[in-house]
Amino acid sequence: MSSDFEPILMRNVGVAKAAxxxxxxxxxxxQGIRKALQMSPEELIDEVKKANLRGRGGAGFPAGMKWSFLPKERKVTYLCVNADESEPPTFNNRVLMESDPHQLLEGIxxxxxATRATVAYIYMRGEFTEPFHILQRALNQAYAAGYFGKKILGSDFSMECYIHRGAGAYVCGEETGLIESLEGKRGWPRIKPPFPAVAGLFAKPTVVNNVETLCCLPHIVLRGAAWFTAIGPQGSFGPKLFCVSGPVNRPGCFEESMNITVKDLIYGSKFAQGMIGNKAxxxxxxGGLSMGVLTGxxxxxxxDFDSPRKFGLLGLGTAALVVFNEDTDIRDVLLNVTRFYAMESCGxxxxxxxxxxxxxxxxxRIxxxxxxxxDLDIxxxxxxxxxxxxxxSICGLPDGAAFPIRTLVEKFRAEFEQHIVRQEPGKVERVLRVLN
Amino acid sequence: MEVTKPAGCTCEEATEEELLARLDEVLTEYRAKPGALIPVLQMAQGLFGYLPEVALKRVALGLNKSFSEVAGVVSFYSFFSTIPRGQHVVRVCLGTACYVRGGKRVLDTIKQKLKIDVGETTADHLFTLEVTRCFGACGLAPAIMIDSDVHHRVKPNRIESVLGKYRSEVVVAERSA
Incomplete structure (x- = not known):
């Protein structure tokens, strides 16, 4: 991969005191917000639409279009920032919040x-202690400098911003689950319609955007939609963070255009640098667990946003790769994946x-x-x-459970069957007696 | 080391009445705010170390909600606990990235060292062991979280020294008391 990619969202990572x-x-x-305030909200939405900024939270829904669903006549609008990064094994929002919190605040x-929001709520997952303190400190600084509050930078725009800490539930990353949780209830996703744009938080028009999506905004405003659409393949424009974890030589979070392949991310010298011990x-x-699995x-x-479908996957998801090597027992992977969704289904x-x-x-049992x-057929x-x-179902959580489990069974069926063939006779009956 | 105090006890431990009085202050501040339940419960758990029934009833009354609504929210979120926990909560990540890099062995070693199972608390009320979902430390897997500190690349043979740090903190605190 010819990689002359200049980091954009991660340009301040590693810079001393970038927070x-x-x-x-x-x-x-x-500077992005200063330029944005010279534009009208409608011009701003148009620019983001032209950039075709697709949501980085998982679904890839165009952010500008989401904003334009807000009703024309409205008094109150809420902006919810989805920082509940819960998809295993994803940590790109964590990196963005820890290393460059002001970039997120400027995006907010x-x-x-653009949405004429009056209050922004950052919904941050409870396990994020370090990112919380960093972001809270940055928010205090931003308030003191007049970036939040009344009449921001001398304009007519006023907005408050609060950080809400979650209490631990995967389903709160779903936007209506997040809204319910912010209201102080169980994070039970809502039946749609009405969509949050019409009746969201406290039944008011609400927009929910992911951290990484918002971090793209200052750059789109400053450099323009044409600059953004020049990065990456058709339909998947702009910079993207990719997390790589598992038994690789250099796990971490990397920024690239969405032209990159899974292979480059695992083996590239600028990325994960191959597998530990040269294992296969x-x-x-x-794309996080929920999108499904690829074989070696x-x-x-x-x-990019569209290629995963060709491989039987649900989508790009959070673009967080977790690799497992040839020594891994496929039954362990299935157990780990099924356990997660059984624990996190909201019921x-x-x-x-x-x-x-x-x-x-x-x-x-397997x-x-x-x-x-x-069992495999079941x-x-x-x-x-x-x-x-x-x-x-009401939300996409069960789809996210279905894809990894189905692709695991279908793509590794031969291996599961080998294990089943090798089992000692009578084991099924014995285990069934114990488990039931 | 002799520990005779009840769970979650620090040296200048407040009585239940004092804690409830402090909870009342929180409730007065948050009563009029919409969506206050979860932040209030987080603060209540910070005060008591866990969420005893008496606190939940006080929260329900204070926010004008039914007890069942409050209890329902508490049982929904994994961070809330209605049973007393140890001074330090050890959370082992079994997310996929940690799992494929030996998270299970880390968990087994901790179980062995602390002589407790998942969800249990040691007899000296020092540690509670929990399993958690992925908390985004996958680049440095396997990871565990003790209270709010994340420990990266934990190997089974390093566990004793990691836990030891929390053991000695108590010793120091007791000596200085």
């Missing part, structure tokens, strides 16, 4: 101005609550060496009968 307001300003910070101001890649979850033969996949929709629970039970061939069938795609 300080003065350092951020000295490096060109808070621009999005707030058995599989990769390329599918590493040519390009990490509202029957198919999700029961489906994830039963798939975990089946995975437990990993104990008591799998049956029909797993696949269960995944086809849950989620928003067959129209059976």
């Amino acid at each position: 300080d307001l003065q350092v951020y300003e000295a490096r060109g910070g808070y 101001m621009i999005a707030g101005y 890649v058995k599989g990769v979850f390329p 033969d599918e590493l040519e996949m390009r990490m 509202q929709c029957t198919q999700c609550r029961e489906g994830t629970g039963w798939m975990y039970k089946i995975a437990q 990993s104990l060496g008591a799998g049956r061939r029909e 797993l696949v069938e269960t995944t086809r009968n849950m989620g928003m795609m067959p129209g059976l």
